[in-house]
Amino acid sequence: xxxxxxxxxGLEQPGGSLRLSCVASGFTFxxxxxxxxRQAPGQGLEWVSGISGSGGSTFYADxxxxxxxxxRDNPKNILSLQMNSLRTDDTAVYxxxxxxxxxxxxxxxxxxxxxxxxxxxxxx
Amino acid sequence: xxxxxxxxxxxxxPGQSITISCTGTSSDVGGYNFVSWYQQHPGKAPKLMIYDxxxxxxxxxxxFSGSKSGNTASLIISGLQAGDEADYYCSxxxxxxxxxxxxGTKLTVL
Numbered sequence: 511x512x513x514x515x516x517x518x519x520g521l522e523q524p525g526g527s528l529r530l531s532c533v534a535s536g537f538t539f540x541x542x543x544x545x546x547x548r549q550a551p552g553q554g555l556e557w558v559s560g561i562s563g564s565g566g567s568t569f570y571a572d573x574x575x576x577x578x579x580x581x582r583d584n585p586k587n588i589l590s591l592q593m594n595s596l597r598t599d600d601t602a603v604y605x606x607x608x609x610x611x612x613x614x615x616x617x618x619x620x621x622x623x624x625x626x627x628x629x630x631x632x633x634x
Numbered sequence: 635x636x637x638x639x640x641x642x643x644x645x646x647x648p649g650q651s652i653t654i655s656c657t658g659t660s661s662d663v664g665g666y667n668f669v670s671w672y673q674q675h676p677g678k679a680p681k682l683m684i685y686d687x688x689x690x691x692x693x694x695x696x697x698f699s700g701s702k703s704g705n706t707a708s709l710i711i712s713g714l715q716a717g718d719e720a721d722y723y724c725s726x727x728x729x730x731x732x733x734x735x736x737x738g739t740k741l742t743v744l
Contacts, residue, residue: 545733547680554637555672555680555723557733569731572635610685618727620670620685627679 512536512623514606519628526596526632532589532606532625540564540584543609543617546591548602549627558604559591560617567615574600596632603627638663638724638736645742651712654739656724657705662734664705668727671700671709674738675720683722684709711741719743 518530530546546558559580560569568580579592589606607621639657646652656663656671663669667687672680682691684700687707699710707726711718724736 547735554721554738555674555725555735557725557735560733571732605679607680610682610691616727616731618666618668618733620668620682620691620725621672621680622682622685622691624679624681 512608514608514623514625516604516606516625516628519604519630521631521633522596523634524596524598524632527592527594528596528630530591530593530604530606530628530630532591534587534589534608537608537623538612539582539587541612543614544582544589545607545609545617545621546580546589547605547607547621547624548600548630549605550599550602553602556602561589562615562617563613569616593630596630598632601630601632603629635662635728635730635732635734638726638734640722640724640736640739642737643740643742645744646711646714647744648714648716650714651710652714652741654709654711654722654724654741656707656709656726656736658707658726658734659705661729662726663702663707665729666727667702669700669702669707670725671698672723672725673718673720674723680723714743716743
């Protein structure tokens with residue numbers, strides 16, 4: 511079964527850091543671009559970041575550029591999001607998601623597998 | 635990157651058809667055939683319903699279809715069912731090599 515499982519969320523103070531992880535199973539992880547998408551409480555979806563299958567190309571929303579870093583460990587099937595200089599408006603459920611089409615750079619087609627999400631709360 | 639524009643809500647009766655629009659610009663929706671649609675039930679993760687404007691992933695009912703004209707994409711749901719009641723989001727690839735979502739549309743089945 512194709513599955514994504516996020517972890518690493520929690521409560522952090524403004525200016526702090528958190529590292530999210532997403533463990534993938536059931537598919538050839540290195541063949542697919544991956545993305546992080548977040549959803550603030552009661553709000554819509556916001557694309558945060560994407561990374562190519564090899565990890566050699568990364569992409570960010572303007573709202574997180576320079577503060578967040580996406581990476582992947584293909585042998586371990588793990589996608590990560592390092593979040594620094596956290597702000598209160600980073601509070602959200604963070605989902606990792608797999609692209610529907612393999613070997614596409616930049617990721618663009620659609621995201622067909624999603625994790626259950628991990629909650630990040632930034633508050634003093 | 636500004637969010638794509640969707641109606642806040644739409645409604646329809648069981649068996650009817652509804653259309654949800656998604657308006658962007660020539661830098662996103664109008665410039666690429668990379669529009670996708672997602673269904674989200676409360677407290678659940680989003681589910682891909684349409685990708686590349688009109689392609690359905692395996693397992694998605696053929697009651698769901700997509701199209702695009704200029705800077706506006708559309709999701710059409712025919713034969714409305716109670717289980718279709720959910721939030722729907724469009725998304726597009728952009729000229730900045732990023733993705734942008736719409737604000738979401740709440741579908742109510744009357």
